[in-house]
Amino acid sequence: MSKRPGEVNGVAPPLAKLPRLDAQPGVPGAVAAAGVVKKPGPRLPMLMYKEGEPLRDLRSYYSKDGASQSVEVRIPAHCLTSNNRHVRARQLWGSDVYTEDSDLVAVLMHCGYWYHSLTHPPAQVAEVRAVLKPQDPRDSYPSTARNSIRSRAWAAPIEASLAAADTAADTAIAAAAAEGMLPRGCSYAVEKCWVVTRSGTSVDLAPNLEGLPAAAPTFTPSHMERIITRSSGAGGRQRQVQEVTVMFNLVNEPWPKYNMQAVADRGLKPHEWTSARLHSTVLYLESHKERFELALSSPAANEADGEAAGGGERYRFSRCTRPLPAALMAKLGVPLPEAERSVLHEDLSWEEIQWGANGVSLRGQLYPLVRIHFMPQTGKAQ
Template sequence: MFNTYDSIGVSVVGKSEVSTVVYRVGECMQELIKLWKEYESSQAEKNCESSQNGPTLEIRIPAEHVTATNRQVRGGQLWGTDIYTDDSDLVAVLMHTGYCRPTASPPSPAIQELRATIRVLPPQDCYISTLRNNVRSRAWGAAIGCSYRVERCCIVKNALRQQRFVREVTIQYNLCNEPWIKYSINIVADKGLKKPLYTSARLKKGEVLYLETHSRRYELCFTGEKMVKATTVSQAHETETEKSLTHNLHSTNGEISTVDGDSVMIDVFRWSCCKKPLPQKVMRSIGIPLPLEHLEVLEENLNWEDILWSQTGVSVAGKDYPLARVHFLSPN
């Protein structure tokens, strides 16, 4: 039931470098325990109590091990939920937390490895069992050794032409400790000429976009249509054309329907701050988009042109919001 990771250049605790080890199937993860003991020792020397958050450890997992046929995954070598025992298999943990799928098919040949950053934690009084993502963890009731949780995980692809590694999409924990995707403009940018895949089109079909800073969660949703004068829309499009020369990351794709010669119907959107970040299960139970009592509405009747995406965040009606995470949710 033990997993090991071979060290490939472990730093001394207290230094800025993150310890890095390589995953190996079926051996004890000694480096995790060693890191925790060194951390406790350093805290004792400083005559201070050990923090609930210990040092971090980066673990490189070769792609061939990221499969449900991994014998540690098949054997259920997994104890806890969100926080796991030090002998829980990391691949099983990544599947349990949703970072990768528990399938028998191996990853794409283009994927070289996964790189997971885990936080070393003190031993817990108990570890609970849950079924998540078709993987069930086991319960354990003894506080021994140490624990860990996954803080982030990314895919590393082998760029053959450059002969170097390229980091791909990164998954992070949201404010409710659930795996969401790290914010990237690629996630919200319109792709090609397929209008049904445009972000505005997805929102119009009922999906809701949730975005987080490091401390707050926001909701962007479609709220209907409004009638405006055709001359106003014409002026807005002329202004947007000028903007597009310098803001080529933004795309105008809100739908406009002609009503008569003087008026048109345009799509409108709402930008709100969630009063409290809620787990997805709770959000689905109370309704998506969230009821108004759970929101602080910041901007209503927004034209799509009022929402400008950038590499670091979004500008809504002229106000900038630096973003950390993003997630689409549908009512069903």
């Protein structure tokens, strides 16, 4: 009698039982649901964020004697977009410490945990969780601009009021606060925040409390970009696609690729000249190994006259001591201070700056270039 491989005398060997891939390690029979992550540490009370509703139950974990209990809040992925109506309305008051009716998604964007311009959440994100610490109500809440969002200011302490109650729950909370059973409002601060993916893993998020948004590359105007014709018979559909080449600079930030169109004048009027653009910005250029700075050192005596302004201005071309991220450059000041640059050419006229296809020539010396970036001025270099 023929036998299949593995059979002995017609008896099949016992099958080995494979462990389930979704089982929790160390817990027999426990199954991990997608999007559920257990962080190490004591279990915290949990609240669910709902778009358009404040965290009404947060004050029940607040204590006047400083023993307030931290609270974990779960935020669904579909709420983490710029289309959130409380984000669009800037429903947040304060800085670092916010009023209890401040929208949590707007607060996370203001603190830099989440990017404010996302119109759709990433597909792999299931939810975001944040740990909030209830704090004493403040007499005032300052307004600050961070990460392209400005919070609102409030100059009076937050108190529960029967007159402001618009629902039965509000009325009950306000009545309890009036009788001393609950504190008269509270504030909160974000202690930590993390992303829970659909596969069940978690990724910690770091805040950006300096408030400087991520570097955004400066592109050439749309009518000057390279245009590629994809199809000649597209009919009423869009037939032309504009293309911009973006490279990564020496500190791994996106910058446009250098070309002559990027430094060309944007029009015939004096305020559209590239030289006029350097009144409010500084031009940074990079080769494969070095970074350079081109800045206006002295304006013309008569800036109202376009011709005189173009001929009387003087520029400074420097080599940066080290390539720095955009956020650090903004803190040090743009143009950079003297400690961060060494002057190569000073007192340059605009006619002495000769742009080429592969670089810039200054007084007979050619500097090869591969990347370009206009950065707004933030301070005067000393």
